[in-house]
C-alpha cells in the first residue's frame with residue numbers, strides 16, 4: 001500500500017495531493033510484463049501487458065484506481081453510504097461493494113438487465129457476499145426514478161443522501177485514478193521496466209480508463225497513443241462524450257493545481273476502434289473468444305468476454321494486418337484476476353432478490369467458453 005506522497009501524480013503535482021481526497025486501496029505500481037510467448041504466436045516481439053488485474057490484494061481491475069479517489073471523497077464528505085449503478089454483471093458494482101465494505105460504508109447497486117454469462121452470476125453472488133444491497137431496474141428511466149425517489153425521500157426526512165457514484169466510476173474524480181496511472185507508467189518507462197509504448201490498447205466502456213490515460217500521458221509527456229476499443233454502443237460512449245469527460249477532468253485538475261498543464265484534445269485524438277464490439281455490449285464474439293484462449297494458453301491470464309478479450313482481439317486484428325511489427329504494444333489489462341471463489345462458494349442464489357434469479361436459472365450465452373472467468 002502506498003501513502004499519499006507516493007502516488008506518482010502527487011509527486012509531480014504536490015498541490016493535488018493536498019487537495020484531493022484519496023484513500024489507499026490499491027497495490028501499486030501494477031507490474032508491466034513482456035508477453036514473450038503470446039507475442040511470438042502473433043509475431044509481435046514487443047508485446048507487453050500492464051497488470052491492472054493485480055491492482056488489489058483481494059480484487060484487482062481498473063475500478064480500484066478510480067475508487068481510491070471516489071471512496072476517498074465519500075469518506076471526506078462523511079457519507080455512510082454510496083449508491084452506484086451498472087448492468088447486472090457490472091465489475092464496477094462488485095468492486096464498489098468490496099471496497100466500500102472494507103471501509104465500513106454501505107453500498108447499494110442499481111442494476112440493469114443484460115445478456116447472461118457466467119461472470120454475471122459470479123459478480124452478483126460476490127456483491128451479495130460483500131453486503132451490497134442489490135436492486136434490479138427494468139431500464140434507464142426506472143433507474144433514474146429510483147435514484148430521484150431516494151434523494152427526494154431523504155430530503156423530506158431531513159437525512160443526508162448517500163454519495164452517488166456514476167456507472168463505471170467515470171466522473172472526473174474517478175478518472176483521476178487513470179491520470180495517475182499514466183504517470184505510474186512513465187516512471188516504469190524511466191526505470192527501464194518497459195520501453196515507451198507506441199500504442200496502448202484498452203477497452204472503452206464508461207470511458208474513464210481511456211480518457212484518464214489520454215490526459216495523463218499528455219501531461220506526463222509520453223508519446224504513447226491510446227487505442228480505446230469500443231465494448232459498448234456508441235450512444236453510451238461517443239467521441240463527443242469522451243471529449244466532455246476529458247474537458248471536465250482537465251478543468252478539475254487545473255482548478256485544484258494551476259500548474260497542471262491545460263490539455264486540449266481534438267476529435268482526431270480519439271482513435272476509437274469500433275469493429276470489436278460484435279452484436280453489442282456483453283455479447284461475446286468468436287474473435288474475443290479466440291483472443292482469450294490465446295492469452296490463457298500462452299500467458300495464463302484470464303480475460304473477460306465483455307471487456308478485456310474484445311480489447312485484446314483488436315491487437316490480434318492489427319497484428320494480423322502486420323501494422324504492429326516494429327511497434328511497442330501495451331495491452332492494458334483491466335479485468336480482475338484475483339480468485340473470488342471463496343466469497344461465492346456455498347452461496348445460494350436464492351438469497352438474492354428474486355429479479356436476479358433468472359441469471360442462474362436461464363442458460364448463459366453460447367460463446368461463454370471455458371477461456372473466460374466463471
Ligand SMILES: *Cc1c(COP(=O)(O)O)cnc(C)c1O
Nearest residue numbers: 091168205206207208209307334
Ligand atoms: C469497467 C471495465 C472496463 C471499462 O473501463 P471504462 O473506464 O468504464 O471505460 C474495462 N474492462 C473491465 C474488465 C471493466 O470492468
